[in-house]
Amino acid sequence: MKEKKCPACEKGRLVPVEDIISQIEGYVFVEKGERCTNCGEEFINENEGQKMINLAKKLGVWGEPLKLYRKLSKSARGTVLRIPSDIEKNLGIKGGEEVAIFKVGRRIIIEVV
Numbered sequence: 001m002k003e004k005k006c007p008a009c010e011k012g013r014l015v016p017v018e019d020i021i022s023q024i025e026g027y028v029f030v031e032k033g034e035r036c037t038n039c040g041e042e043f044i045n046e047n048e049g050q051k052m053i054n055l056a057k058k059l060g061v062w063g064e065p066l067k068l069y070r071k072l073s074k075s076a077r078g079t080v081l082r083i084p085s086d087i088e089k090n091l092g093i094k095g096g097e098e099v100a101i102f103k104v105g106r107r108i109i110i111e112v113v
């Protein structure tokens, strides 16, 4: 296999990975691509990138402004995140749904199940 040099730092080499995380408007996509061994820069395969865009379009999230900023608040029982009403409407959340919570680095992903 031919080694590819990283175009970002020009020191590392690119190794194939299958766990590149991209986020589009709050949705998280896991893609295949390459990652630099030195600087950690990630390069998504062109095909994979297109797949992700198509999927995002299907989900209706491509180009939608659904990344919103909120402050956490503290209650007696812990930290509370209020779900913005736009997102509630978009996902049809009524309250009382079960959610799965994932931690990916500094991101918290909430999936309505």
Ligand SMILES: [Zn+2]
Pocket (backbone or CB within 6 Å): 006, 007, 008, 009, 010, 011, 012, 036, 037, 038, 039, 040, 041
């Ligand atoms: Zn690099």
